[in-house]
Amino acid sequence: MIRSRRSVDKVIASQNTNAEYRQGRMSKPYWRSAISRNWLVALLILAALVGAPLAAARLPSDRLMGLPSILVFFSIGLPAIFLILAIFKISMQQALDRNYELDSEDQLQRRRVPKRLKSFPVKAFDVPDTDTPAPESAQSDSEQQQQRTMTGIDQTNQTQVAG
Amino acid sequence: MRLRVLNSFLLGTIILLGILGLLERLGLSSDLVTRLLFALLLVSLLFSGVRARSVRTTDMFVDGYRMTPLPNGLSMAMIATGALGYSFWPGDIFANQLSGFIVPLGVVGGIALMGALFVPFLRRADVLTPMELLQLRFNSRLLLFLATCISAVAIVCVLVGQISFLFGLSARFTTVPPNSALIVILVGIALPLVLGGMRAASWLQMTMAVLVGFGFLLFLAWIAFDLTGLPMPHLSASDAWRATRLLQEDAVVRDLARPSDVNWLEFLPSDWRVVSLGMVGVALGVSAFPPLLARAQTTRTAKESDASIGWALVFMLALICTLPVYAIFLKFQITQSITGISVNALAREAPFLFSITSGLSLCGIPVSTAQEFISACGEGHRLTASDLQIAPMAFMTALPDIIVGLGRPVPQTMAAMLACGALAALVAVVSACLISLSHHIALDLYAKFLGTSSPMSRIVFLVRLSVLLVAAGTYWLLTWPPLIPYLQHPERLILSGFAFAAGGLFPAYLLAIWVGRAGKVAALGAMLVGTGITVAMLGVLFGLDQFDSVSVILLPLIGDTYPIAAAGLPGAIAGLATGLILALLAPGRAPDIISARLSGQVEP
Numbered sequence: 001m002i003r004s005r006r007s008v009d010k011v012i013a014s015q016n017t018n019a020e021y022r023q024g025r026m027s028k029p030y031w032r033s034a035i036s037r038n039w040l041v042a043l044l045i046l047a048a049l050v051g052a053p054l055a056a057a058r059l060p061s062d063r064l065m066g067l068p069s070i071l072v073f074f075s076i077g078l079p080a081i082f083l084i085l086a087i088f089k090i091s092m093q094q095a096l097d098r099n100y101e102l103d104s105e106d107q108l109q110r111r112r113v114p115k116r117l118k119s120f121p122v123k124a125f126d127v128p129d130t131d132t133p134a135p136e137s138a139q140s141d142s143e144q145q146q147q148r149t150m151t152g153i154d155q156t157n158q159t160q161v162a163g
Numbered sequence: 164m165r166l167r168v169l170n171s172f173l174l175g176t177i178i179l180l181g182i183l184g185l186l187e188r189l190g191l192s193s194d195l196v197t198r199l200l201f202a203l204l205l206v207s208l209l210f211s212g213v214r215a216r217s218v219r220t221t222d223m224f225v226d227g228y229r230m231t232p233l234p235n236g237l238s239m240a241m242i243a244t245g246a247l248g249y250s251f252w253p254g255d256i257f258a259n260q261l262s263g264f265i266v267p268l269g270v271v272g273g274i275a276l277m278g279a280l281f282v283p284f285l286r287r288a289d290v291l292t293p294m295e296l297l298q299l300r301f302n303s304r305l306l307l308f309l310a311t312c313i314s315a316v317a318i319v320c321v322l323v324g325q326i327s328f329l330f331g332l333s334a335r336f337t338t339v340p341p342n343s344a345l346i347v348i349l350v351g352i353a354l355p356l357v358l359g360g361m362r363a364a365s366w367l368q369m370t371m372a373v374l375v376g377f378g379f380l381l382f383l384a385w386i387a388f389d390l391t392g393l394p395m396p397h398l399s400a401s402d403a404w405r406a407t408r409l410l411q412e413d414a415v416v417r418d419l420a421r422p423s424d425v426n427w428l429e430f431l432p433s434d435w436r437v438v439s440l441g442m443v444g445v446a447l448g449v450s451a452f453p454p455l456l457a458r459a460q461t462t463r464t465a466k467e468s469d470a471s472i473g474w475a476l477v478f479m480l481a482l483i484c485t486l487p488v489y490a491i492f493l494k495f496q497i498t499q500s501i502t503g504i505s506v507n508a509l510a511r512e513a514p515f516l517f518s519i520t521s522g523l524s525l526c527g528i529p530v531s532t533a534q535e536f537i538s539a540c541g542e543g544h545r546l547t548a549s550d551l552q553i554a555p556m557a558f559m560t561a562l563p564d565i566i567v568g569l570g571r572p573v574p575q576t577m578a579a580m581l582a583c584g585a586l587a588a589l590v591a592v593v594s595a596c597l598i599s600l601s602h603h604i605a606l607d608l609y610a611k612f613l614g615t616s617s618p619m620s621r622i623v624f625l626v627r628l629s630v631l632l633v634a635a636g637t638y639w640l641l642t643w644p645p646l647i648p649y650l651q652h653p654e655r656l657i658l659s660g661f662a663f664a665a666g667g668l669f670p671a672y673l674l675a676i677w678v679g680r681a682g683k684v685a686a687l688g689a690m691l692v693g694t695g696i697t698v699a700m701l702g703v704l705f706g707l708d709q710f711d712s713v714s715v716i717l718l719p720l721i722g723d724t725y726p727i728a729a730a731g732l733p734g735a736i737a738g739l740a741t742g743l744i745l746a747l748l749a750p751g752r753a754p755d756i757i758s759a760r761l762s763g764q765v766e767p
Contacts, residue, residue: 035677041279049272049442053435056261061429066401068429074264075487079480082275086476089279090469097466 030100037096041089045082052078165234165369168214172207173373179203180377183576193575197336200576200583205351207370208590212355215363220619223360223626224291224602226461230365235467236474238368238591239458241375243270243449243475244482245321245592246328247657249375250585253489254558255654261431262438263555265725266658267486269442271479273449273661278472280450282459284676284761286468292599293456293672294607300675300753303683304612309690311607313667314453315600320660321452322596323640324653328556328589331521335560336582345638348586352594353634357627360598365461367594371587378584379485382563382577386492389571400488403495404428410498411548419503420547427494428487441728447735448661451669454595457602493562498548500569506537506544515568522557526550556653559585597637601629658727659701666697666734674742676761682751685742693738700730 056070064072187196221227230238248267256263290296294314298307326345333344355363380396387396390403407427414420431438449455462468504512506525510533516523523530526540540550553561563578605625610617640646649656670689674681704726753761 031679038279039677042276045272045275045279045446046443049269049446050439052268053431053438053442057431057435063401067404070261070431071428071487074261074268075484076480078268079271079476079483082271083473083476083480086275086278086473090473093283093469094466 030096033096033099034093037092038089041085041092044085048078048081048085052081165229165231165365169234169369169373172210172370176203176373176377180381180576180580184574187574187576193579196575197579197582200579201337201586204374204583204586204590205347207374207587208351208355208367211363211366211370212358215355215359215366217359217362218623220623221291222362223623224460224606225457226361226365228461228463229362230458230461230463230467230471232462232467232470233474234365234369235458235462235471236476237372237478238365238461238595239274239455239471239475240478240482241368241372241588241591242454242458242595243274243479244375244588245657246325246585246589247654248482249379249588250328250331250559251555251654253486254553254555256428256487257490257493257558258552258555259432260428262433262725263486263490264483265438265441265728266445266654267479267483269445269728270449271476271483272442272446273452274455274472274475274479276446277450277455277459278469278476281456281672281676282472283465283469285456285459286462286465287761290460292602292606293453293460294603297671297675297686298607298611301681301683301686301751302754303687306671306683306687306690307607307611309687310668310671311603313663313690313694315603317448317660317663317668318453318596318599318603319640320656320663321454322593322600322637323646323650324656324660325589325592325596326637326641327650327653327656328585330650331557331560332582332585332589334520336579342642345641348590348593349634349638352590352597353630356594356598356601356630360623360626361457361461361602364594364598368591371591374580374587375584375591378580378582378587379482382573382581383485383488383492385573385577386566386571389573390492390495396488396492397484400491404491407491407495407498407548410495410502414498414502414547417503419545420549424547424549428491440732441725444665444729444732444735445658445661447669448658448663448665448731451664451672452661453664453668454592454599456672457595457599489558489562493553493558493565494548496565496569496571497551501546501551502548504546506540506546507542509533509536509546513568515564516551518564518568519557519561522554522561524552524554527552556651597630597633600633601626604629604632655705655727658725659730662697662701662727662731662734663694665731666693666700666738669693669731669735670738670742673739674746678743678746679753680750681742681746682749684749685745685751688745689738689742692741693734695734696737697731697734700733701727704730 052073056073059069059073062069183191183196183199187193215222217223217227219227248270252263252267255266285293285296288296288299290299294307294311297310298304326348329344329348330341333339333341337344339347352367355367359366383396384394387399388394391399393399408425411420411425411427415422415425458471459468462471501509501513509516516536517531517533520531524539525536525546526544528535528539530536530539540546544550559581563573563581567573567578605622605628609625610622614621641650667690670693671686674686674689678685
């Protein structure tokens with residue numbers, strides 16, 4: 001199969017990322033970026049909540065669409081600001097995940113609920129059960145993950161999607 | 164698949180409404196119309212139960228990770244709105260003008276905040292309940308127990324507050340005794356949840372959303388059509404508002420109204436800081452409210468759980484821009500009909516007022532009989548629009564009486580659909596609360612403490628059993644005499660629930676996801692300090708009536724419109740500060756498996 005230069009770069013970057021992650025070096029820069037982006041949006045939302053009444057109190061007593069401007073601001077403006085901030089956050093999160101080749105859609109594994117629950121310690125949550133079909137091959141998780149990235153096929157997403 | 168069934172349900176509801184409207188024209192009694200619409204609601208409950216029945220473990224907890232963003236966002240919006248949003252918020256804007264936006268905007272801000280801080284990471288953690296994230300992250304039984312108790316208290320406050328709206332609805336629209344109506348609704352909600360767990364809750368919330376949408380918009384569209392000839396309430400609201408203003412200006416000239424009455428909905432009645440504090444307090448509570456967080460886990464992927472927040476905000480935007488339209492139309496009708504009327508002539512000029520049995524006040528005094536109407540403002544008093552107050556709690560039940568009483572030809576199908584929508588909103592939020600509480604009992608408490616190493620089938624059975632136990636407990640709680648006085652103000656109970664979530668759970672989730680150094684000591688400290696301060700705040704605020712000296716100090720600081728809205732704020736700030744200090748003094752480390760899951764990686 002012929003790959004474009006861009007896709008080859010992506011695969012190499014992904015292999016590096018996975019290798020870095022396996023060595024425990026990857027999560028720090030990812031989290032630094034995630035913290036800066038998500039906290040920026042959270043602070044903007046809090047600023048909107050705190051500042052909106054102040055801004056509304058200083059709005060001129062004009063009419064917008066035939067209604068008091070402060071009423072329009074509270075009933076349409078402020079909820080729309082929250083919606084825009086949420087969309088902004090979603091796009092930033094997706095861009096961040098793409099930068100780190102962490103496409104959550106590809107790599108998210110669904111919970112395998114164990115037949116017998118062992119609550120503590122946390123490692124007990126990785127026991128497979130009958131709800132999710134067990135992997136057919138005996139490959140390790142990291143090998144499967146690397147193979148998925150190389151071939152572009154997401155095997156985990158093929159289960160339990162139909163509703 | 165879900166969207167196809169949802170579309171079919173939507174189409175079926177439209178056809179049924181059309182048939183009912185036609186039958187009403189042909190002489191079907193209004194009582195029968197109401198009963199048929201309530202039957203539609205019960206059929207939807209049964210349909211959800213049958214459609215969602217499941218034996219799969221993941222269906223009981225996270226709906227099999229099936230939800231696509233649109234229905235999941237719709238469910239989120241339904242839980243955030245509930246009976247409070249449907250039945251109370253429009254009346255709150257009518258009664259308290261722009262202060263009525265504090266809670267709705269706080270809720271919308273809370274959903275946005277939840278999306279920014281918790282949602283995709285909670286889904287990536289791949290947990291079955293929101294509490295499980297705290298357990299996996301901090302690996303502490305004590306913390307899990309404490310968090311589950313705080314969450315249960317928060318959910319019970321919201322559950323009791325939301326379901327208390329049922330009493331007003333059943334008294335107004337049915338002849339069924341309130342306690343019997345409560346049993347019917349609780350059994351109707353519990354049965355689908357027993358059969359299908361979280362999957363059934365999803366179906367309930369989606370089907371109820373259809374009824375809520377019709378109920379909320381049809382009545383309004385009919386009033387707009389009657390007034391302007393166009394069934395577009397949002398477009399004709401400005402005309403109604405301008406007409407009300409002109410009527411008030413005329414009343415001022417005739418010395419029948421105060422000049423301040425002219426500026427209705429034009430100014431913030433409270434200090435801006437009070438509004439800000441209230442909105443931030445509600446937002447923090449909503450962002451960490453477990454039934455809403457549970458909706459972050461029902462999607463197929465983390466990306467879709469993020470998109471659900473966007474859809475939820477779209478639906479909330481649609482709701483919030485409709486709230487003032489209700490208030491504007493009713494204000495116009497009341498201003499037009501009662502301004503200048505003598506109280507002695509009320510029985511002749513506005514007899515419909517006497518059919519409203521609760522929630523009406525005249526000149527600040529609650530009234531229900533003809534004599535009370537006359538004596539409230541003094542004999543011979545000529546009424547102004549601001550003399551008549553409608554309690555927000557009674558707004559939706561009084562609205563059809565007032566509109567029909569004023570001679571507007573509203574079909575009973577519309578009025579009954581308004582009530583049916585209120586009931587549907589109640590069902591949606593109660594289903595979310597019941598299933599969250601049963602998850603707490605079965606998984607967060609039993610499986611993690613008593614039945615460690617239990618077979619999963621036993622835990623699933625316990626979830627089913629817990630739903631029935633929680634429903635029975637809710638019935639007992641709502642009929643418990645000491646609680647009855649608190650049911651008169653359900654908004655206070657609901658805001659107390661959000662305050663508990665803000666003070667106790669918000670700092671813990673923030674530390675779990677965003678502060679890598681935070682260990683169980685930091686999280687425990689944050690939860691204990693946050694909850695302690697919230698309990699103290701709520702104790703003071705609920706007792707304000709008894710302690711005048713306290714109210715003199717506190718009310719100017721936090722405002723007298725919605726003091727309880729801000730009750731969780733000090734707890735959240737103090738809890739977070741404590742958690743951060745303890746994280747520095749006694750750092751901990753997240754287990755590798757959780758770090759891997761939160762950052763979107765599978766376990767290496």
